[in-house]
Amino acid sequence: MEPIATFSGLASGIDFRQLTDQIIAAESRPILLDQQKIAGLQSESAAWTQFEGLVSGLDASLAKLADGTAFNTFKTSISGLPSGETAPLSVSAASDATPGSYTVKVLQTARAEKLGSDIFASRDKALGFSGEFLVNGRAVSVAATDSLDDIAAALNAANAGTNASGASASVIETAPGSFRLVLTSAETGAAGINLSDGTQGVLRSLGFLDTTTSLKNATSDGARSDAFTSSTTTLNTLLGFTTPPAAAAVTIGTGATQFNVTIDLATQSLQDVADAINTQAGLAGSSVTAQVTTETNADGATVRRLDISGTTSFTDANRILESLGVLAGGRGSVAQSVQGNAFTDGDAVTTATGSTLLTDLFLNGSSAGVQVGDTLTLNGTRADGTTFTKTFTVGASDTLQTLADSLNSAVDGFKVGTATATASIVGGRLVVTDDAGGDSQLALSITANNEGGGTLDFGTFAVATAGRNREILSGRDAQLQVDGSFVTRASNEITDVVKGVTFSLTGTSASEIVVDVSRDVSSITNDVQAMVDAYNALQDFVGNQFSGLGAEEGETIPPLAGDSTLRQMRNSIRDALRSVISAGVTGNLTRLADVGIEIDRDGRFTFDSAVFQTKLQEDPAAVSRLFSVYGGGSVNSLEFVSSSDATQAGTYDINITQAAARASVTGVGFGGTYVDDGTADTMTVTDLGSGSTYQISLSNGMTLAQIVDALNTQFQTNTQHQLETSTAVFSDALGTAATDATTLDSLFDSGGTNLGVANGDVITISGTTKDGTSIFREFTITDVTTQTLGDIRSEVETALGGSATVSVVGGKLQVTANETGLSLISLTIGSDNAGGGTLSFGTVDTTVAGRTAAAITASDSGGQLKLEHADYGSAAGFTVGYTAGGSDGSASLGLSAGTTTGLDVQGTIGGLAATGSGQLLQGTTGTAAEGLIIRVDSADTGLLGTFTFSRGVASLAELVTENLLGTDVGSIQDVVDGLDESIQRIEDRIADFEDRLERRRQSLLARFTALEEALARAQSQGQFLTSALAGLQTG
Template identity: 50%
Template sequence: MEASSFFSGLLSGVDYRSLVDAIINAQSRPITRLEDRIDRIETRSDAYLSFKGLLSSLKDASTALRSSDAFGARTATSSSSSVSVSAANNAPVGSHEIEVFQLATAEKLGSDSFQDRSADLGLSGEFLINGRRVAVAATDSLDDIAQAINGVNSGSTASGVNASVVSVGSSDHRLILTSERTGATGVDLVEVSGGVLKSLGVLDATMSTKHITSDGALSDRFANGTQSVGGLLGLTSPPAAGAVGIGSLSVTLDLSTMSLTDIADAINAEASLAGSGIQATVVPDPDAGASVRRLDISGTTSFTDAGGILETLGFLQGGKSGVAHELTSATAFQDAGGVNPATAGTQLSQLSIGGNGAGVQAGDTLTISGTRGDGSTFGFTYTVGGGDTLQTIVNRLNSNVDGLQAGSRTATASISANGELVITDDQVGGSRLSLSIVANNENGGTLDFGAVGTSATGRLRQISAGADAQLSVDGVYLERATNSIADAVEGLTVELHAGSVGDVVAVMVGKDIDAFVSDIQAFIDAYNSSAEFVRTQLERDADGNGGPLAGDSTLRSMASDMRRAMQTALAPGVAGNLGRLGDLGIEIQQDGSFSVDTARLKEALETDSGAVQRLFGIHGAGSVSELEFVGVTDASVAGTYGVEITQAATRAQILGTGFGGTYVDDGTSDSMLIKDIASGATYTVALSNGDTLQDIIDKINTEMDTALSEIHEASAQLFSDGVGTVATDSTRLSDLFDNLGANLGVAAGDTLTFSGTTRGGATIDTQFVVTDPSTQTVGEMMATLQSAVGPDTRVYLDANGRIRAEDQETGSSLFTLDITSDNAGGGTFSVGTIAAVQEGRTTSGIVAVDNGGQLELTAEGYGSNEGFEISFLAGGTDGSASLGVAAASYTGLDVQGTIGGFAATGLGQLLTGDADSAVEGISLLYTGSGVGSVGTMSVSRGIASLVELAADALVSSDGGSIDDLVEQGQRNIDSMESRISTIEDRLARRRELLLRRFLAAETALARTQSQTDYLFASLPQFNQNER
């Protein structure tokens, strides 16, 4: 301020600035008092927050101790390192004997040898590997195929097979397939089209029945029986439609359009025409999922098919036999005429080579040496005798004394149809077989076998076989696909590491008493820490000084609530012999803390862990079996309450009337639509003229048991030329045409946008930029799209050239997809709209039965939220009236009643006490059908539960007492800081006023002084003038 620029009291001699400071300081004492109060509140709040942290730890320990599984921990021990075990809380206490006969192993397969791992193989087609489709193009190399196989080993339906290329040498490269999963099932390979697997040498040319039954065979498993097999497998080039042999029947099948149901109908139609007993039925496979279906063909075990249809269905499978190492002589001998190939019976003297006689004579010798498959050597000299034939040499080579048939790894010599000497290892797989034959031609002949080189490299297609684990548990023989077995004994996981017949491993499962003691000790320690804090805060020293909360009545009250909860005693009817902490050896000490007698605690836990659990946790029990305790909320009050039922819960049900035995309609089937109210899914059943009641029941129950994955399909097709050739993944973007034969004009710079939501609801927002349409392919675009939608949904270009998106799991889906192009280059690229052609759904619990010759439908669940809606859709003439079931909505009734005389709300069979009553939040399940007074429900809260409630009331972030105190303190601080600000503003103005007044006085004094000085200076002049 202007006034502050003057020096204080230069004329008056008074230091008025110091005087003003003293006045202001005197008037600032209220600020100091307020600041002291703020410091005390902040210190108090910090102390309460420290207390809150201790109570939060106590609450966590209480929650862990009062939970239903707090005393369920188990220990599991094994008498041998060959078997390790772990036990969950639900594992029964006891002992078991385990004997391991065989470990589960994983299958490993190998291909033929290829000279260049990165060269185009010229193979094209599709195959399935553990149900996942792999497409191969002619430009793919061995490395590319390995990459494609690994590409399907991802997501929720990963194949479980890893592919790698092993380089044995610079010109010997092999594809290796290794199953990630153990078990006899191993690597399931299906040759769909193009013969890729056989060309790679992973499968041989033999075929065998895959899933043999006692009177026929089963197909592979399929997601449902109503969708085309090609669509279910996502095939873009399924086997061509054609005839297959099923027993004596010839049945034409087309997997691109036919479902399992269609195939069964076609087989049965042919069987009927032929008067054959062969029958095909679509059957469920409950072990693989409620909706999974298989085709069961009975009446024959003979299946033939040259086109891959039955192999794709899973009735036939390719062989995985090994390859024997084979040697062949470079020379192919002819007979005496030099025209026809020599045979084993051709005499050596009549042999010709290249049309010229070899001149072999008696007495000529052959020096023969080599190694057998195991590397053992052999050698001898063969002397030609009169009349000897090629078979004579073969017999000498096959000697079991010193020839190929001697030793443990034998081989066999023979003469081929081309007149060559052939040596074949008698064992498949890798071999060190070799042979050298030197013709000495002592009589001037020209006999020469040439180099005997490898004509077939010995190898194992199945490098290691997949095998199930074999074991016995308590004398019961088991087979499992994995060495980790969790379903043999409830709650017990068994890990197999080694074993042999006769080695019995003892396994013990017991209560984990040490874990129980540790949890209880943690609870007591947490309480003691909070009690110690309270004690040190409340106490004062001899001078009356204490902590920031010394003498705090609120803290004292909080501590009292916690101590009261700790000292709770359960009612005798609930507690048994353990009604208070002291009964466990947990006693309160003089300082308010609790001590634990570990020996007594362990004894109580070993004797009756259930009673210990009731002492700490929440317990509820109905007086009759129809009353089941479900749970409570924090507001629920412990006690015994009578249960009065005024209405028992019911399930939705409809019983038809007037059905005459068969459905009456015209030749076009009607549709019965049944909507499951709980899930919102709709199930459609075809009703055909002549259907019996059992036919209709079977159709309904089959449909209800069928879960579906959601499928979306583009409305527009993509073609690779103007004459209707469907586009594939290898089609270049510049070669895309529409259904009218017009090129879509995809140009560099075009941007395709993929938008929508994934199956789980995440946002899809990805772009694919066209840089060079003459080299970029549809497959590259689809790869970007697949990456955008994630592994839960598979996107592909189907056999009709439409983009198709199929969820990999059944059930409801949030999947949506839109594909747009900005067509910046002036083109017309579009896939149309992408809409659901099949809604995803789970199975339904709605069941159809025959009740007195009438159709009865019943929902699985109880209550008003469970049930079904029935409607009909006429195919031609509406015959639905003949079924005797009305189109309407049918729901069940919710249970109604009271608990302890207090109002309660029912939902299905669940009855829950209403708010603002002692039974608020008490939930029970009434499974009976009677009404009236049906029994009582007793609810108790143990010590840990009560401590948890007490602690929660203090530390809850939603209105907890400590937060309220801290927030009130902050409000007080805010108010005081506001008052301080007001006082400081007022004192600043006061200071300014005082300074101005002193300045004014100083100014006036200066003016007076100036006048005085003037007068004094003027006085001599004035006196002179007077003279």
């Protein structure tokens, strides 16, 4: 620190501060040199960062060429369209497409079905309908208090979640005060919306179905049901009715052998129904038979149907067969009708008929006074809006039917044209009804001119029944011809006709068009050009750096001029790109020069795109292999999966000592039926891969077919994880289960005691979501008179973050995961009961374990039960266990409890050790085949063949760029880190030197200050002596 005050030069006349600064400045020269070094190093670091960006750009351009995706790029084109026509489809091609030309003619696009209800006068008033029905297999409940809007909301709720119905609902206003409920299928296709009415007939009350039925799934000699996932599970469990229809009899067949069979959806399975039909048919002497058939649906799942043969006659008063899908409710259109005033015949009470003379008509209790010669002006509007006007003159013998016949004239009445209607006399009224159903403009007005002084008046012809189509828009499949073959699909997005090609239909075509799928040579050329450009940019940078080596004095030298590391890195990339690839892999194309890429005298690549495109069109596979990673076996059973950076190119012998196998076990000694006491045993199968368990009951007398079906039903069933509180709460002392709407002050325990929930009580919710994320939430009760159990339910649902739905069922909180599969959802719900109450929900226990379908299949193998896993290897398998219900009958099944696993493939790659996992054989670390993974799809052992692995030039160059862009020794980052360390060392040295200089400054200043003070003292003494001597002289 400097002295508090210095008096530089006051005594000596010398500016010691300036002198000190000059001394320090002279001694600071090493700092200036170090700062220059830092600037140089920073310039180098910036240049290396620039170089790193260029390497990164090259690396990005190499990626698509190295993995081969660039060469699997295809384009499509459409030709043959008549002038002025728009293409009826668009076409796209994926990487697995095959070049080719296809003739296509679009005959019909797919569309979604749309259904409409009756017309109602209000959308928000209770309709008085109650009951359940099925929409695409989802149960929908309707209460008598529900309005049209309420029913639409219920339908849309059924269309939500993982098991959505696939049909949305809306209410439209067709005219002022006229409302209609409309159902629209979410999917296109002829299958449309599957509606099944319940016993209460709600769908018919709404007008979606008429009173008729027909065979829904007709066969050549009978009918079959809809598809079900199980033949042994109770039907209502599969259908999902909240309250299943009561057991009821259906009538099957005709004549003397007609018979009734009682079906109970709540207790019977599909197989039970088949057995009941066969029993009753036998008793009636009928040839009708029923069986459960198995098939694979479009999703690859196994489904079951009830197949009834020998009759097409069914009577189903309680709609049991309709629920099963054997019968379907009619969807016929509704014909519009209009009607006028009601007349009587000759008096005030006798209803007029068609034979009533017009002159005898009475209206409102009095004679209409019709006279012969009176005229009527008839104005009619047909369904299609065409009109007619005619005059009818009353004759002495003319009746109401005569008038109707005049209206029905095919010359000038309702029978003209195609939208015809029929006039008739019904209940004393003149009624006109369309001959066909559907939306209609049908109308009639009759003006009685009453020339004879009468009072005849037909009144306003009001719409008695509005014409409409129940099926507003029919669902239909897409239809097209591809190379002369007819193709029908439910969707307009067709992906499975030509491999790798998607046809997106938008319209129809009157003639065939041509769709061409070809390799996108232009796109591939651009990708290669991008690689060349990226390398040349890098080369230009390096060249510019080295151009400064001969710079004249005073000229700026690039920061990396002469840097051997930079040259080395550039050379490693260039050498990789100039590699020669084995002709055994790429044929005559062994280096980039063979496809038009050569290096010039400046070290830059030139690219002859015309040569490249010619070679690409001649042999695209060889060009791809020249650039990309390639792996291929000499036999089809050897399939390339992947490789690592360490995998070396070469041809390897593949020798298998153990083939991969699936876990499989077959029972021994099963006698045809399961033998047990009256209490069923439980068989549990656990999938080792997922840990999920699947259980069936084994009851006495079960056949092998029933056991196989029960197991496969379980294996194929996805479930949503479900939990439930162990303690129920009630809404009164009588034991009525609490609901969402029960207020918190009205909660009781099972003993009838009020739980005493009080304001200020805090409900705590903790646990985990599906993926194991911890949750915690508190809910403070503020008003027990208005807050409800539903509020607590909502808080729990919110805490779970959308991963589950919470509902109140039987006074308990029930939590259901929104998705199927394994789940880590757990919950604890408690109350601090600060107000002295006793509210408790108990524990929250798992009632249904979430799971996905198992990769296990049960089958009949020569009369014995066989279980087999779909996956290969020791990690895939299953464990079988049994739990006795009474006495243990599992021995009769012949399949012992225990664990069964598959086998991993074992063998060598090129004579070198390899490891197996399932069908995958992988080269081990430290060998030439390190990281090479080959799928061995063969049950054979020994030498299967050879496998060739190679790296194209882009792959080799990518290995170099990836290493340069890494962080290991030899990477660009390693160089930059070294520069940063050097800069830091110099900065530290400068800081130390500056500290020494500062101490030197303080030392100099202190010494100069002391000198100045000594001089000042000496000067003071001299002045004193001079003054004293002067005094002596004067004295």
